[in-house]
Amino acid sequence: MQERFQLKMDQFLPLRDVVFNTLRQAILTGELKPGERLMEIHLADQLGVSRTPIREAIRKLELEGLVTMIPRRGAEVAQITEKSMNDVLEVRRAVDALCVELACERITAEELERLGAACDAFAKEAMKPEKEKDVKLLAEKDVALHDIIVQATGNQRLIQLVNNLSEQMYRYRFEYLKDFSQHAKLVEEHRVIYESIVKKECETACEAAKLHIDNQKKAIIRQIRLEKEKK
Amino acid sequence: MQERFQLKMDQFLPLRDVVFNTLRQAILTGELKPGERLMEIHLADQLGVSRTPIREAIRKLELEGLVTMIPRRGAEVAQITEKSMNDVLEVRRAVDALCVELACERITAEELERLGAACDAFAKEAMKPEKEKDVKLLAEKDVALHDIIVQATGNQRLIQLVNNLSEQMYRYRFEYLKDFSQHAKLVEEHRVIYESIVKKECETACEAAKLHIDNQKKAIIRQIRLEKEKK
DNA sequence: CCGTTGCACATTGTATACAATCTACAATCT
DNA sequence: AGATTGTAGATTGTATACAATGTGCAACGG
Numbered sequence: 001m002q003e004r005f006q007l008k009m010d011q012f013l014p015l016r017d018v019v020f021n022t023l024r025q026a027i028l029t030g031e032l033k034p035g036e037r038l039m040e041i042h043l044a045d046q047l048g049v050s051r052t053p054i055r056e057a058i059r060k061l062e063l064e065g066l067v068t069m070i071p072r073r074g075a076e077v078a079q080i081t082e083k084s085m086n087d088v089l090e091v092r093r094a095v096d097a098l099c100v101e102l103a104c105e106r107i108t109a110e111e112l113e114r115l116g117a118a119c120d121a122f123a124k125e126a127m128k129p130e131k132e133k134d135v136k137l138l139a140e141k142d143v144a145l146h147d148i149i150v151q152a153t154g155n156q157r158l159i160q161l162v163n164n165l166s167e168q169m170y171r172y173r174f175e176y177l178k179d180f181s182q183h184a185k186l187v188e189e190h191r192v193i194y195e196s197i198v199k200k201e202c203e204t205a206c207e208a209a210k211l212h213i214d215n216q217k218k219a220i221i222r223q224i225r226l227e228k229e230k231k
Numbered sequence: 232m233q234e235r236f237q238l239k240m241d242q243f244l245p246l247r248d249v250v251f252n253t254l255r256q257a258i259l260t261g262e263l264k265p266g267e268r269l270m271e272i273h274l275a276d277q278l279g280v281s282r283t284p285i286r287e288a289i290r291k292l293e294l295e296g297l298v299t300m301i302p303r304r305g306a307e308v309a310q311i312t313e314k315s316m317n318d319v320l321e322v323r324r325a326v327d328a329l330c331v332e333l334a335c336e337r338i339t340a341e342e343l344e345r346l347g348a349a350c351d352a353f354a355k356e357a358m359k360p361e362k363e364k365d366v367k368l369l370a371e372k373d374v375a376l377h378d379i380i381v382q383a384t385g386n387q388r389l390i391q392l393v394n395n396l397s398e399q400m401y402r403y404r405f406e407y408l409k410d411f412s413q414h415a416k417l418v419e420e421h422r423v424i425y426e427s428i429v430k431k432e433c434e435t436a437c438e439a440a441k442l443h444i445d446n447q448k449k450a451i452i453r454q455i456r457l458e459k460e461k462k
Numbered sequence: 463c464c465g466t467t468g469c470a471c472a473t474t475g476t477a478t479a480c481a482a483t484c485t486a487c488a489a490t491c492t
Numbered sequence: 493a494g495a496t497t498g499t500a501g502a503t504t505g506t507a508t509a510c511a512a513t514g515t516g517c518a519a520c521g522g
Contacts, residue, residue, distance in 0.1 A: 014302065015476070016475085039503070040503080041503075041504095051476095051504095052475080053477095056290045059291050072482085072504060073485095074503070074504060087386045095326070098325040155321055156315070156318055157315070157321075157322050246505075247505085281508070282474095283507065284505085284507095303473080303474060304514075465520105465521090466520085468519085471515085472515080474514090477508100477511090479507080480505105480507075481504105481506075482504085482506090483504075484502085484504090485500100488498090490498090491496075
């Protein structure tokens with residue numbers, strides 16, 4: 001397994017950031033599995049850099065909650081437990097509601113238009129006959145849609161927070177979207193949120209956002225239990 | 232200014248973490264002022280360590296939002312603008328409400344007792360005649376009180392988040408508590424929150440928590456504007 | 463006098479060297 | 493045989509060396 005990771009060289013980003021992004025991606029996609037040790041020399045060799053940028057990247061992953069440090073033993077990929085996921089989702093539920101509320105107040109005409117388009121794009125993909133569906137594409141449309149809302153809040157701190165919380169869910173997003181029976185419901189939920197924002201009905205929008213998270217929560221927790229049983 | 236910082240040596244903590252805590256404290260107390268550059272060699276000399284632990288500490292401060300990185304120029308203490316503080320408080324308002332809501336559901340009898348005691352302790356300090364008041368002590372009582380509520384949520388992710396958001400406000404907490412005329416109001420707000428939690432009245436408790444933040448917001452924003460004028 | 467160029471210095475970015483500690487396994491003792 | 497300790501190798505923690513880049517100032521030319 002010589003070439004597990006590929007460094008996407010970016011002339012203008014410090015190596016530590018390139019490494020950070022690379023490792024983060026690897027963790028989120030499951031390439032690096034929970035509990036797996038991150039050993040500096042090995043990573044350095046594989047990525048073709050020295051230990052220094054690796055270490056600095058790990059420091060950032062540590063604060064981001066993607067790895068856990070064990071003194072004198074180094075970093076390992078953080079375990080996902082049902083409890084930790086519950087914690088994340090609990091926070092995410094409140095924070096998403098806030099996003100939608102603020103978006104209601106602050107969204108611009110241009111953003112609103114893009115939001116509508118994003119809704120349509122998601123719906124179009126979700127409503128395709130099963131054989132044509134591309135779950136990866138669907139996930140992207142979903143992210144794009146949520147991103148417009150989050151950006152519309154204009155709150156940098158909030159944007160950063162949501163991104164961090166989302167990370168923890170990415171590893172399960174696929175499983176959740178693979179359940180085709182839920183797709184119609186998702187489209188409908190998005191529609192409600194969109195319509196509420198258009199009409200500036202904060203309350204309705206918030207409730208819809210919370211419901212949206214609640215449904216994802218069910219799917220994710222189910223998935224975690226399944227994986228646990230397999231062991 | 233040879234001895235600006237003092238490393239509190241802890242036999243069992245890696246140097247990077249000691250440095251991290253030291254720098255963080257220095258930023259929060261205003262010892263390191265917004266816009267001030269953090270130069271690695273100087274810090275290394277002052278703290279008596281090499282650049283490596285300094286750099287790793289800075290990587291963590293970066294993600295924590297306490298310093299801003301400028302490529303090839305290094306780190307500087309993050310500026311506090313009215314906008315950034317507004318962003319923090321907006322998030323904090325929602326998150327604090329969540330804390331109180333969860334605390335309502337989950338607080339144990341023992342924690343509830345400690346919460347009552349903490350309320351009393353704060354009230355006792357706040358109601359002293361002006362000449363005897365110790366603002367630093369008052370601030371500590373305030374933190375202790377809030378900490379009990381946050382811990383009672385049992386949500387690790389939430390606890391970490393609130394701590395991070397609180398950080399940004401610490402630099403202004405003093406100014407806010409120096410306004411003695413507000414002390415009675417604070418005591419009353421705490422009492423409402425405490426009573427609501429006792430009675431498991433989530434709604435009331437949430438509203439009180441939000442009001443509590445709103446009041447702090449006014450004080451902090453006022454302070455920021457004052458400082459801006461001075462320039 | 464003003465602008466431009468080039469050089470020296472300061473600082474960050476990266477790599478490597480060395481020290482401290484942990485882990486696992488084997489030799490020894492009971 | 494089982495426990496204990498010693499030792500070698502692996503790995504992290506820390507320091508330092510070297511490279512790349514930015515910054516400011518001075519010398520030079522227009």
